[in-house]
Amino acid sequence: MKNIKIHETFFKEYSIKNTRQRSIVLDILDNSKEAKTAEEIFLLAKDIDETISLSTIYRTLTLFVEKKFLIKMSALEENLSKYALNKADHAHYLLCLKCDKRIEVGYCPLSVYEESLKETYNFNIVGHKLEIFGYCQDCQNS
Amino acid sequence: MKNIKIHETFFKEYSIKNTRQRSIVLDILDNSKEAKTAEEIFLLAKDIDETISLSTIYRTLTLFVEKKFLIKMSALEENLSKYALNKADHAHYLLCLKCDKRIEVGYCPLSVYEESLKETYNFNIVGHKLEIFGYCQDCQNS
DNA sequence: GTTAGTGCAAAATCTTTGCATATTT
DNA sequence: AAATATGCAAAGATTTTGCACTAAC
Numbered sequence: 477m478k479n480i481k482i483h484e485t486f487f488k489e490y491s492i493k494n495t496r497q498r499s500i501v502l503d504i505l506d507n508s509k510e511a512k513t514a515e516e517i518f519l520l521a522k523d524i525d526e527t528i529s530l531s532t533i534y535r536t537l538t539l540f541v542e543k544k545f546l547i548k549m550s551a552l553e554e555n556l557s558k559y560a561l562n563k564a565d566h567a568h569y570l571l572c573l574k575c576d577k578r579i580e581v582g583y584c585p586l587s588v589y590e591e592s593l594k595e596t597y598n599f600n601i602v603g604h605k606l607e608i609f610g611y612c613q614d615c616q617n618s
Numbered sequence: 619m620k621n622i623k624i625h626e627t628f629f630k631e632y633s634i635k636n637t638r639q640r641s642i643v644l645d646i647l648d649n650s651k652e653a654k655t656a657e658e659i660f661l662l663a664k665d666i667d668e669t670i671s672l673s674t675i676y677r678t679l680t681l682f683v684e685k686k687f688l689i690k691m692s693a694l695e696e697n698l699s700k701y702a703l704n705k706a707d708h709a710h711y712l713l714c715l716k717c718d719k720r721i722e723v724g725y726c727p728l729s730v731y732e733e734s735l736k737e738t739y740n741f742n743i744v745g746h747k748l749e750i751f752g753y754c755q756d757c758q759n760s
Numbered sequence: 761g762t763t764a765g766t767g768c769a770a771a772a773t774c775t776t777t778g779c780a781t782a783t784t785t
Numbered sequence: 786a787a788a789t790a791t792g793c794a795a796a797g798a799t800t801t802t803g804c805a806c807t808a809a810c
Contacts, residue, residue, distance in 0.1 A: 493784055495790060514775080529792045534775060536790095555699060555774080555800065570741045579739055586748075593750065597721055599712045601752040606728075608735065610743040635809060637765065656800080671767045676800060678765095698799080 490543045500524050501536045511549060511558035572612040579612065632685045642666050643678045653691060653700035714754040721754065 483502050487494040504520045505512070512520075518533045537559055540546035547562050570579040590601045625644050629636040646662045647654070654662075660675045679701055682688035689704050712721040732743050 493789065495784070497791070527792080531776075531793080532791055538776095557774090570735065570739060570743075572741075573744065579741065581735060581739070586750075590750070593712065593723060597712060597723070598755040598758075599714075599721065599750075599752050600754075600758050601712075601750055602715065603752070604748065604750040606746065606748050608728075608732070608741075608743060608746040610741050612742075613740040616740075616742050635764065637809070639766070669767075673768080673801075674766055680801095 490545065492539060492543065496525065497521075497528055497532050498536050498539075500528065501533065501540070505540075505546065505559065505561045508560065511547075511560035513556050513558055515556075517559065568606045568608065570612070571607060571609045572615055573609050575612065575615050577612050577614075581608075632687065634681065634685065638667065639663075639670055639674050640678050640681075642670065643675065643682070647682075647688065647701065647703045650702065653689075653702035655698050655700055657698075659701070710748045710750065712754070713749060713751045714757055715751050717754065717757050719754050719756075723750075 483499050484494050486502070487498065492498070500521050501517060503524075504517055514530070514533050514537060517537070518528070518530050521528045521533060537546065537548070541548050541559075545562050547560050548557050549560070568581045570581060571577075572579075586604055586606065590604070593599055594601055623641065623645055624636065625641050626636050628644070629640065634640070642663050643659060645666075646659055656672070656675050656679060659679070660670070660672050663670045663675060679688065679690070683690050683701075687704050689702050690699050691702070710723045712723060713719075714721075728746055728748065732746070735741055736743055
């Protein structure tokens with residue numbers, strides 16, 4: 477069993493127990509450039525701790541998604557879910573057309589979409605810009 | 619068995635055989651405001667033709683996705699795929715940073731994402747703008 | 761008439777759950 | 786010590802496939 481970084485403070489912030497398995501999964505996600513499937517995460521986790529089980533991976537991923545720091549998305553072509561950390565440096569905004577309020581949305585749903593665009597169009601994607609407009613809660617009521 | 623609209627010309631355009639089952643599925647999708655799961659489409663299809671099978675639904679959806687006029691996406695919270703027609707009025711572009719070429723991308727991956735934003739932020743979404751930049755095939759080679 | 765599509769049932773794949781044991785607080 | 790998480794194996798759900806039959810071109 478390899479040593480892994482302990483994410484004690486991080487887990488405390490989200491009021492979840494700090495277990496070895498959760499640290500392993502968080503570590504893997506944190507070191508992933510691309511979104512990963514549960515199976516991929518499981519295989520990487522086994523390199524660190526041979527005894528980890530797939531159900532723990534699923535339970536951990538579900539927990540992280542509930543806590544909203546992990547994003548679950550679909551791999552467009554296959555019937556698989558992929559997971560990626562909701563990194564702070566990748567925010568989008570909801571823009572209210574009435575009061576001009578900006579609401580930050582933590583996560584970005586485009587990673588997997590970009591992968592598929594790369595393949596389909598042979599386009600080397602550097603970045604994207606996403607703006608979503610509509611009416612905020614307050615302005616809907618007035 | 620109800621009468622359904624026949625999409626002969628449409629299917630001819632995409633070089634696929636015009637079958638009753640495919641017309642039913644296309645009709646259902648065309649009349650759907652929201653993306654639908656295979657199961658939902660199956661149940662609606664059974665109202666029109668009691669004998670239609672779930673495997674035909676899956677095979678038809680897979681075909682339509684291959685032909686690129688149907689978009690497959692994930693229902694973020696559940697482990698399900700949803701399908702929605704790639705309507706012409708909803709294109710995005712890949713913008714080349716070197717030669718300023720614009721490449722139209724037919725489909726839009728944001729429908730399901732928007733649904734989830736509506737719920738999370740109680741934000742009434744009217745529209746969005748998505749721009750993707752990078753380098754086109756030609757400019758990568760030079 | 762030939763080629764391709766369909767329905768059914770069975771298989772494959774992905775995900776969740778029950779329960780006894782182990783770990784965390 | 787109490788509460789929660791884990792591993793295993795079994796179950797559940799969704800999707801795919803083989804094959805005989807049927808429909809489309």
